[in-house]
Amino acid sequence: MIHDFITKVLKQQGGTGEFMGPWFTKMNYMVTSDPKNVHHMMSKSFDNYVKGDEFREIFQAFGDGIFTADSEEWKYNRSLFHSLFKQRSFEVLQEKIIQKKMQKSLLPILDHVQQQGIVVDLQDVFNRFTFDNICSIVLGYDPNCLSIDFPEVACEKAFNEIEECIFYRHAMPKIVWKLQKRLQIGQEKKMSEACRTFDQFIYECIESKQEELRRNHEMAEADHDHTDLLTALMKEENIHDKKFLRDAAFNLFVAGRDTITSALTWFFWLVATNPLVEAKILEEIKDNLGVEEVKKLVYLHGAICEALRLFPPIPFEHKQAIKADVLPSGHHIDPKTTILFSLYSIGRFEEIWGKDCLEFKPERWISERGSIVHVPSYKFISFNAGPRTCLGKDLAFIQMKMIATAILQNYCIQPVEDHVATPSFSIVLLMMHGLKVRITKRQV
Numbered sequence: 001m002i003h004d005f006i007t008k009v010l011k012q013q014g015g016t017g018e019f020m021g022p023w024f025t026k027m028n029y030m031v032t033s034d035p036k037n038v039h040h041m042m043s044k045s046f047d048n049y050v051k052g053d054e055f056r057e058i059f060q061a062f063g064d065g066i067f068t069a070d071s072e073e074w075k076y077n078r079s080l081f082h083s084l085f086k087q088r089s090f091e092v093l094q095e096k097i098i099q100k101k102m103q104k105s106l107l108p109i110l111d112h113v114q115q116q117g118i119v120v121d122l123q124d125v126f127n128r129f130t131f132d133n134i135c136s137i138v139l140g141y142d143p144n145c146l147s148i149d150f151p152e153v154a155c156e157k158a159f160n161e162i163e164e165c166i167f168y169r170h171a172m173p174k175i176v177w178k179l180q181k182r183l184q185i186g187q188e189k190k191m192s193e194a195c196r197t198f199d200q201f202i203y204e205c206i207e208s209k210q211e212e213l214r215r216n217h218e219m220a221e222a223d224h225d226h227t228d229l230l231t232a233l234m235k236e237e238n239i240h241d242k243k244f245l246r247d248a249a250f251n252l253f254v255a256g257r258d259t260i261t262s263a264l265t266w267f268f269w270l271v272a273t274n275p276l277v278e279a280k281i282l283e284e285i286k287d288n289l290g291v292e293e294v295k296k297l298v299y300l301h302g303a304i305c306e307a308l309r310l311f312p313p314i315p316f317e318h319k320q321a322i323k324a325d326v327l328p329s330g331h332h333i334d335p336k337t338t339i340l341f342s343l344y345s346i347g348r349f350e351e352i353w354g355k356d357c358l359e360f361k362p363e364r365w366i367s368e369r370g371s372i373v374h375v376p377s378y379k380f381i382s383f384n385a386g387p388r389t390c391l392g393k394d395l396a397f398i399q400m401k402m403i404a405t406a407i408l409q410n411y412c413i414q415p416v417e418d419h420v421a422t423p424s425f426s427i428v429l430l431m432m433h434g435l436k437v438r439i440t441k442r443q444v
Helices: 002-012 035-044 052-058 071-085 088-116 122-139 154-171 174-183 186-215 221-226 229-235 242-272 275-284 291-295 298-310 393-410
Strands: 016-020 028-032 316-321 338-342 411-415 436-441
Touching (some): 002 028, 088 122, 242 298, 242 393
Antiparallel strands (some): 316 338
16 A cells, blocks of 8 residues: 555655656655654745645646645635634534534435445445535535435536546656646546536536525525525625636535545544444443534544544645755755655654554543643644644534534444455545445444
């Protein structure tokens, strides 16, 4: 597995090393898992390390959104989303959408699966659940991917394919994927078709929303607290440029959908294969809890952090140096050098987490007083670090706690005997073959 191979090589190199591809590929990277280097690039010398043009080429589907933007364009996007995410009304909207989707779709489907005694791919369930949620939150539209017949929804399938193709661009020499793109063959043909399908879906939603706003020029004040993000951008921020709205929506989909799917999949696999941890979570959630009580759960919080440490949803981060620099590890960086942080490797270094670094141990996140231990973001980098720290971090924890509590209170999750949990080849750390499980009703 590529991430384990990189971890092994980085341990041999002391945490930082150069990867030199064949001369004709131009695939030369500096790869690091040293928290001091991460802190240096993400905070202390933030302005010298950008996403860069090469990153934007590879992640072309992201457009000019917050994930690919640099300098003033990034600052504008960051400020814009910060103002939206920090509104209490947005948090309430997310909680209502998730609660409704759990009660109307997620729990009834899990109930159906356990009654039928069939095997289900829990990762696919989460994929569909989070896609419906992010569509509702961003676009105000629920495509109902999560239903008993598990329909193939074109826009959801296209979104998955785009991400697979982006990973392929990372793994192949630029000259190869650029040629494939020009000839429209292989993965690049698949990428083009997927982008067309997803863009058609997004632009139709934007046009529908613009028409709706024209019809209701003055929306009732009562609706203000329940506005999806697309409407908020158009109405409150007075943004109507379709390309900007498309890029904003795409980036929000990546932030609020795949990362949650990945985190939940690995969390449930780890909990199901560690019965002592499961028992402690069940003890903490034994009473029926409201959303406010769920937010305060400490052991569950520690278990989610531990899953994110071992299996970070975004397994690597990509930076490019503007000027020459020297990293704290002593490595010299030339201008335009591409640097990859291996988030996956950071969670597996004894020097960072101790000799038990490969163990799933929520206790490492809990102090003797029973509160959450603060770990610096350059050491626990699942939500990025420095000025680019994830704006939706708190919202993500709320969502994951709500879902984990609802499922664990009602069901026992048991992976099938021959299931092998192998990370997929994608920009998001999903399971290659899904998470095949059997579900039984939990006895009260």
